[in-house]
Structures are given as C-alpha cells and as structure tokens.
Amino acid sequence: xxxxxxxxxxxxxxxxxxxxxxxxxxxxxxxxxxxxxxxxxxxxxxxxxxxxxxxxxxxxxxxxxxxxxxxxxxxxxxxxxxxxxxxxxxxxxxxxxxxxxxxxxxxxxxxxxxxxxxxxxxxxxxxxxxxxxxxxxxxxxxxxxxxxxxxxxxxxxxxxxxxxxxxxxxxxxxxxxxxxxxxxxxxxxxxxxxxxxxxxxxxxxxxxxxxxxxxxxxxxxxxxxxxxxxxxxxxxxxxxxxxxxxxxxxxxxxxxxxxxxxxxxxxxxxxxxxxxxxxxxxxxxxxxxxxxxxxxxxxxxxxxxxxxxxxxxxxxxxxxxxxxxxxxxxxxxxxxxxxxxxxxxxxxxxxxxxxxxxxxxxxxxxxxxxxxxxxxxxxxxxxxxxxxxxxxxxxxxxxxxxxxxxxxxxxxxxxxxxxxxxxxxxxxxxxxxxxxxxxxxxxxxxxxxxxxxxxxxxxxxxxxxxxxxxxxxxxxxxxxxxxxxxxxxxxxxxxxxxxxxxxxxxxxxxxxxxxxxxxxxxxxxx
Amino acid sequence: xxxxxxxxxxxxxxxxxxxxxxxxxxxxxxxxxxxxxxxxxxxxxxxxxxxxxxxxxxxxxxxxxxxxxxxxxxxxxxxxxxxxxxxxxxxxxxxxxxxxxxxxxxxxxxxxxxxxxxxxxxxxxxxxxxxxxxx
Numbered sequence: 043x044x045x046x047x048x049x050x051x052x053x054x055x056x057x058x059x060x061x062x063x064x065x066x067x068x069x070x071x072x073x074x075x076x077x078x079x080x081x082x083x084x085x086x087x088x089x090x091x092x093x094x095x096x097x098x099x100x101x102x103x104x105x106x107x108x109x110x111x112x113x114x115x116x117x118x119x120x121x122x123x124x125x126x127x128x129x130x131x132x133x134x135x136x137x138x139x140x141x142x143x144x145x146x147x148x149x150x151x152x153x154x155x156x157x158x159x160x161x162x163x164x165x166x167x168x169x170x171x172x173x174x175x176x177x178x179x180x181x182x183x184x185x186x187x188x189x190x191x192x193x194x195x196x197x198x199x200x201x202x203x204x205x206x207x208x209x210x211x212x213x214x215x216x217x218x219x220x221x222x223x224x225x226x227x228x229x230x231x232x233x234x235x236x237x238x239x240x241x242x243x244x245x246x247x248x249x250x251x252x253x254x255x256x257x258x259x260x261x262x263x264x265x266x267x268x269x270x271x272x273x274x275x276x277x278x279x280x281x282x283x284x285x286x287x288x289x290x291x292x293x294x295x296x297x298x299x300x301x302x303x304x305x306x307x308x309x310x311x312x313x314x315x316x317x318x319x320x321x322x323x324x325x326x327x328x329x330x331x332x333x334x335x336x337x338x339x340x341x342x343x344x345x346x347x348x349x350x351x352x353x354x355x356x357x358x359x360x361x362x363x364x365x366x367x368x369x370x371x372x373x374x375x376x377x378x379x380x381x382x383x384x385x386x387x388x389x390x391x392x393x394x395x396x397x398x399x400x401x402x403x404x405x406x407x408x409x410x411x412x413x414x415x416x417x418x419x420x421x422x423x424x425x426x427x428x429x430x431x432x433x434x435x436x437x438x439x440x441x442x443x444x445x446x447x448x449x450x451x452x453x454x455x456x457x458x459x460x461x462x463x464x465x466x467x468x469x470x471x472x473x474x475x476x477x478x479x480x481x482x483x484x485x486x487x488x489x490x491x492x493x494x495x496x497x498x499x500x501x502x503x504x505x506x507x508x509x510x511x512x513x514x515x516x517x518x519x520x521x522x523x524x525x526x527x528x529x530x531x532x533x534x535x536x537x538x539x540x541x542x543x544x545x546x547x548x549x550x551x552x553x554x555x556x557x558x559x560x561x562x563x564x565x566x567x568x
Numbered sequence: 569x570x571x572x573x574x575x576x577x578x579x580x581x582x583x584x585x586x587x588x589x590x591x592x593x594x595x596x597x598x599x600x601x602x603x604x605x606x607x608x609x610x611x612x613x614x615x616x617x618x619x620x621x622x623x624x625x626x627x628x629x630x631x632x633x634x635x636x637x638x639x640x641x642x643x644x645x646x647x648x649x650x651x652x653x654x655x656x657x658x659x660x661x662x663x664x665x666x667x668x669x670x671x672x673x674x675x676x677x678x679x680x681x682x683x684x685x686x687x688x689x690x691x692x693x694x695x696x697x698x699x700x701x702x703x
Contacts, residue, residue: 159636159644166639189588196595196602250635 043089043248051164054085055242062238067231070552071122076110077551079129082245086136089246093136098146102132105456116462117554118491124459131452137248138255142445143452145258152249157240160247261441267371302372305364309381312360316388323395331398333406347416350396354423357389358430362440370437379434386431393420393427408471408478414463418454425450462556464488468495472502480506483517486533490541491556494563496534503530538564571632575624578689582649583613585692586685593677609678620656624649642690649686657682 061081065074093099106128112121133153134146153160199206361382369375400416429446432438468485471478472495482503485492496503507517507530517529545561587610594602631645657679661669669675 156634156636156644158647159634159640162640162643163636189592192592193595196592197600200595200599200602252635 048165054246055161055239058082058242058246059235059239062241063231063235065551066238067234068547070117070548070554070557071113072117072552072554072557073114074551075113075122075125079110082242083132085246086133090136090248096135098135098141099132102128102135102146105452106132108456109459112456112459113554115555116460116491117556118459118462118464118489120455120463121459124455127452127455133245140255140258142258142441143448144444145254148254149249150244152251152254153247154244156249156251157244157247160249161243163250164247262439263442263445265367265370265437265439267368298368298372301364301369302375302378305369306378306381308360308364309378309385312357313381313385313388316385316392320388320391320395324391327395327398331402333402347396347399350392350399351416351419351423354389354392354396354427357385358423358426361386361430361434362443365434366440370434382434383431386427386434389427390424393424396420404478406478408474408481409467410481410484411463411467414467418458421454422447422450462491464491465495468492472499475502475506482506482510482530486517486530490537491560493534493538493541494560496530497538497564497567500531500534503534538568571625571628575621575628578628578693579617579621579624581692582653582685582689583610583617585688586610586613586681589681589684590678593681597677616660617656620652623652627652646687646690649690650683653682653686654679 058081061078065078087094094103106125109121109125109128112118113125115121127147130150131143131146134140134149137153138146138149140146140149195209199209364378365382369378372378396416397420400413400420404413426443426447429438429443433440433443468488471480471485480503485496485503510517542561542564545557548557587606590609591602591606594605596602598605627645627648631641634641634644636644657675658670661675665672
C-alpha cells in the first residue's frame, strides 16, 4: 500500500462522502451504485495494487461484475443483496490474506467495526506526547467553569424576567441562524453524508486486526492425525458430549475402537431406517404418484419437504461428528466408510424425493417463492452431501467442507440474482394457468416489477377472477369489506399509476433497464 | 481494577455527566423545573441503564485488546458508547412507549444529553488512565 499523507486520506473520504450524498440521496440503488463502485474499486486498485493478482480477487471481481450487470438489468432486491455481498467479499479478499469467503466477509465486518479507530489513526494531527497532554490539561481548566456559568445563566434566566427577555432577544438571532441553516441544509442529508464518509472509510481502511488471518492459518484443507497426547489437548465440546453420552467407552486406550463400533452400529441402523423411508418414497412418489383433489398437498409435500431437508442436514452433521478426528485414520475403518458413503447415497435419493415433492407442488399450484427456495436449498444440500463424501474419502477437514460450501452459497446467490423471480413467477404461472390453479391474491402481493406482465395478461387474470367469483370466492384487495368483481384490474391500474408517479421522482442516477422498459411499456399501453 | 469495576465506574460517571447535561438542557427548556426533571431522570436511569453494563464490559475488554494506539482506541470506545447509548434509548423507548415515544418532545433532549455524556466519559477518564487501568 502506498504511503499517503493525512490530507490525501481526507480527500478520499470527503470525496467519497460527497459522491455518496450526490448519488444516493432520495434515489434508488441502480446506476448510482455502479458509479460509486467504480470510484471505490479504483481507489482500492490504487491502494492495494498487488492484491489484484490474487486468484480469489480476480474470481470475486468477475462475480461482482456479474452482480453489477444483474443490478443494472433486473434491479431486484436479490440483485442488490448479491451486489453488496460480492463487493464486501471483494474488499475482504483484497485487504486480507484469506482463502474462505466467510473469513473475507469477516474481514469487511472488522473494517466496519474498527473504522473509527482507523480514522482516528489516519487523521490524528501531531504525535501523542507532552504537548497534547498539556492541551488536554488546559481544556480541563475550561470545562468546569463553563459548566457552572451555563447552569447559573439558566437559573438567572428562569428567575429574572428582564434578563430572560434580554437573553431571548439575543437567542432569537442564534435560533434564526440555525433555522435558516437547516432550511438550506437538511439535517437528514448531513447525517446521510456522514454515513457516506463512514462507508468510504470502512471500505478503504484495512483494520489493523490480524485476528481473522491468524484464525484461518490454524485451519488446513487436509486432516492431520493427532497423537494420543495431541488428541487429548484437542478435546473439545464434541469429546465432552460423547463422554456424557457413552461414559467410560469414550475414555482410555480403547476409546477410538469403541467410537468406531458405536459409529458402525449407528450407521448400519440409520441405513436400514432410511432404506425403508426411501423404498416407500420411490414406490409411491417416484413411480406411482397420482394427484387427486382430495390429496392434502400442503401437508404431504410442504411440511414433508421441510422435515426431510432437516433430516439431510442432520445427516451431514452426524457424519461430521463421526469423521471429525482420528477415526479417519483408524486401520479397520473401511466398512465404516462404506456405510457412511451408502448413507450419503441414500440421502441423495432422499434429496431427489424432496425435489419430486416440490415439482408436484409446482405442477399443481404454480411457482411461489418458498417453492423456488426449496429448490435452491436442495442444490446447497446436494453440494453439502457430495463434499461430505469427498471429505470421508480423501480425509478432508471440516474447514474444507465449510469453505467449499460457502463458495457454493456465494455462487448460488450470484446465479439467483441474474433472474427477476417476481416476473419469472408471474410469467410461469400465467403460462401454466390451465394446468396449475392461478393464485391471484398471491400474485398481486409481488413487487411492482410484475406490472407489465400482469397488464399484458389482464384478460387471463380477469377470466380467473370471474371463475373464482362464480365459486363464491372474492378477491379482497385494499378494503376487506368491499366485495368487487374487477379487483385485479382495478388494483393493477392503481398500482401502475402509483408506480409511474413514483418513477418521476427518480433522476438518471436511478436508471436501470427494468424500470426503463416498464415505463416505456406502461406509458404506451395506458 | 478489573474490567467489571472499571465499567461500573465508567457507567456511574456517565450517569453523573448525563445528569449534569440534562440539568443544563432542561433548565433552558423548562426553566427551574429542569432541576427536578434532571434529578428524577438521573435516578431513573440508574435502573433503566443497568443492562448496558454487560455490553460495556465486553467493549472495555475489546478496547484493551485492539491493535491501535491508546488515543485511537479511546476514540473508538467513545464512539461505541455514543452509538450504544443512542441505540439503547431509541430501542428501550420504542419497547416501552411504542411508536408514540418518538413524538414526545423530551426525547431529543434525552437523546442529546445521553450521547454527550457517553462521548465525554472516555475523555474524562483518560486523564486518570492508571486509576482506571485502561492502558
């Protein structure tokens, strides 16, 4: 990092604060975020040039570019979250010597937490010494007399009417100045500028804490065999837990052999149990599933899927507990490993069963956020199971598992940010309205992004509403008591008007393709 | 002094400074009644702010470990105290009084005096560094 003077640092922070204020005040996060990002990334490149050669930084920079495009294209909440997350990762990897995404984010968190200390360090004038101590002493001489004068001033003002009117006259000018000051400079905007100053400083100033880097150094990708002495020193909460459960079996010379026996019995029983569950699922769900209106889909699929996901996550945790230490190096562990791998395979079958449950649900009732969420969660669980198998076969550490899975989560977040899910849900559900029941009350709860798609397919929505009305169901929109037969059309019309009105407050700084296309379409088809 | 003792001293001094600032603020705002308001609010804050002792101990322990010079750590501690005081008043006020709490005319005064007191307590104690074992 180049050595900079205090004035240069101050110039960076003040410029950042001014840009933040100009770009974001009462604006949507869109093109302005990209401009601010270019400013900060440029400064990071200037301050930490060597870091941009690191493979992690290059990779995260690419991910960040993808999220930037997604932000400008879709401008969804998810794309904003992905954009901020990838930027935090980028800052973390640039400033800290870490490998795992979670440690990079922790580095950024440390920056935010210690910004004030860093600012004080960079902005301090003169060295701490006799002069500043003398200065502090002099201030001490002034504080108490000033306080006493203020108290007595207030007392005399409260007790003497003439003195009060005299001081009120003087105060009038003072308050007049402040009133005028705040009409020209909004108090909120001043605080907003200070926030910009803080954010700029948090991003540019690397905290002096080495705790995160020192912590990661302790972890390796490959497991190491501990000697019995080392194993004793590495006793942790899991050891105490197993002692509490198994008593003497977890102690002494035969502790590892006993642990092996317990793990083998557990895995054999768990495999048998899961075999029965999977057998039922494969027979009924994979090959013989017939939907009838009497089937309670919600209970069968929704709640069932939740519990199964929990069971797969628990399965990974159980495997991690068994294969946390020296059992990986035990000579006769080949059967234990086979049972573990079979259990992972069976859990993969369970994942497919959950996927099928979700698929049937989507097929019958259309897309919704929770149903998409289940799919994403299944992808993460799949990665978790595969990495757990790699961990067992290649004797990898829990840190390895954690590192790979956090990267998978980051990649999934970036990939998910590339789709406007609200629009995707509406388009899919409308396209499949003849096979899946169209849930209009749910659709109208989605964001304003859906308005062009809803407007384009208003005839289908009205038709569905009429069907519901015939069956005695009415869609209550704003007013619960009001029964209306054209609620969808009215609501969409009102929301379009509100949306177009709100867009007028945004300047070019809030430009994004989604809003630009929506405004053009809605104005032309009003 | 242990971190807990130091925290207790810092907490008590913050309350005293808060009482003095309240006294000045309310003397201007409410006249002679301000003394009474300041006195009652100081006594009330003895009980109301007691839960803040726990995060203060944590902050003080971190303060001792931070890899910065003493003066930078002191600035950081003062900032954290101010942020904590403001957040606590707003949160406690919202929990006890609901959204109407923010409409009360005294709220900005209490907020201001608490933030000033939290900011002042660290510089005041810096002059007694050895006494408070802050180094």
